[in-house]
Amino acid sequence: MTAVVAQDEFFAAAGPRPRRVSAARIGVYCFLIGAALFFALPLYVMVVTSLKDLGEIRLGNIFNWPAELTFEPWIAAWSSACTGRTCEGIRPGFFNSIKITVPSVILSIIIAAINGYALSFWRFRGANFFFGLLIFGAFVPYQVVIYPLIIFMREVGLFATLPGIIIVHTIFGMPILTLLYRNYFSSLPEELFKAARVDGAGFWAIFFRVVMPMAVPISIVAVILQVTGIWNDFLFGLVFAGRDNMPMTVQLNNIVATTTGTRAYNVNMSATILTAAVPLAVYFISGRWFVRGIAAGAVKG
Numbered sequence: 001m002t003a004v005v006a007q008d009e010f011f012a013a014a015g016p017r018p019r020r021v022s023a024a025r026i027g028v029y030c031f032l033i034g035a036a037l038f039f040a041l042p043l044y045v046m047v048v049t050s051l052k053d054l055g056e057i058r059l060g061n062i063f064n065w066p067a068e069l070t071f072e073p074w075i076a077a078w079s080s081a082c083t084g085r086t087c088e089g090i091r092p093g094f095f096n097s098i099k100i101t102v103p104s105v106i107l108s109i110i111i112a113a114i115n116g117y118a119l120s121f122w123r124f125r126g127a128n129f130f131f132g133l134l135i136f137g138a139f140v141p142y143q144v145v146i147y148p149l150i151i152f153m154r155e156v157g158l159f160a161t162l163p164g165i166i167i168v169h170t171i172f173g174m175p176i177l178t179l180l181y182r183n184y185f186s187s188l189p190e191e192l193f194k195a196a197r198v199d200g201a202g203f204w205a206i207f208f209r210v211v212m213p214m215a216v217p218i219s220i221v222a223v224i225l226q227v228t229g230i231w232n233d234f235l236f237g238l239v240f241a242g243r244d245n246m247p248m249t250v251q252l253n254n255i256v257a258t259t260t261g262t263r264a265y266n267v268n269m270s271a272t273i274l275t276a277a278v279p280l281a282v283y284f285i286s287g288r289w290f291v292r293g294i295a296a297g298a299v300k301g
Contacts, residue, residue, distance in 0.1 A: 052266055077270035113212065116184070117185055
């Protein structure tokens with residue numbers, strides 16, 4: 001009985017259901033379906049091309065479903081496609097991307113959460129200036145600071161190393177993540193912070209026991225932004241990672257650019273889909289949490 005009452009209250013709060021289908025509603029659905037088909041069409045072409053052999057691809061019917069399915073291009077893209085002088089596919093790049101992405105995401109989120117927490121509840125002299133400086137850094141083009149970063153990384157012995165590329169991604173993730181956490185924490189009730197202070201909790205106790213348990217939605221947003229941004233990065237991976245730590249995107253470019261007489265479009269498409277699989281999976285799995293996190297305060301001032 002309680003469940004029925006709660007359901008009735010939910011629908012009452014959500015508003016009355018439309019009793020008839022209007023022309024405006026049909027137009028909205030037609031637009032949404034058309035937009036979905038428009039953006040899904042390139043992915044469909046990539047998938048069907050990756051499942052064809054070169055003979056069928058040369059016929060030019062790019063929208064046709066493969067006459068004979070073959071997964072050889074996928075196997076070649078993963079384990080035997082040439083990425084320059086080596087022919088090991090994009091498998092090494094996949095593990096390199098994991099080694100770069102995981103610590104970069106963890107470090108950047110921890111530091112940004114502490115920054116946002118301090119700028120929200122423990123304001124110090126010059127906090128607004130520091131926050132404005134961080135936001136300014138979010139709008140500085142990456143290309144402007146690449147050369148100074150190369151010089152700095154070379155002087156400290158971190159250029160073309162795994163720790164070096166992790167530090168670079170962590171630094172460039174700071175501005176936007178600090179903005180997200182600071183705005184989210186500013187939307188939390190200040191009475192909780194004051195009550196914790198009255199109970200004798202200090203900086204770290206309030207951070208770990210009060211603030212962070214309430215920051216799960218915005219943390220999910222931060223994880224999605226950082227995972228997709230770092231995984232899809234090409235420029236920093238090319239410049240700072242070095243030969244032994246090239247991420248998946250750099251090796252994908254080498255596969256597409258490397259030819260040995262015949263351009264294997266099916267292998268190129270397979271490698272592209274494999275490279276994009278992780279960001280796609282992140283969005284499909286946690287897309288609704290992303291929307292909830294944004295709505296929960298990520299854009300509040």
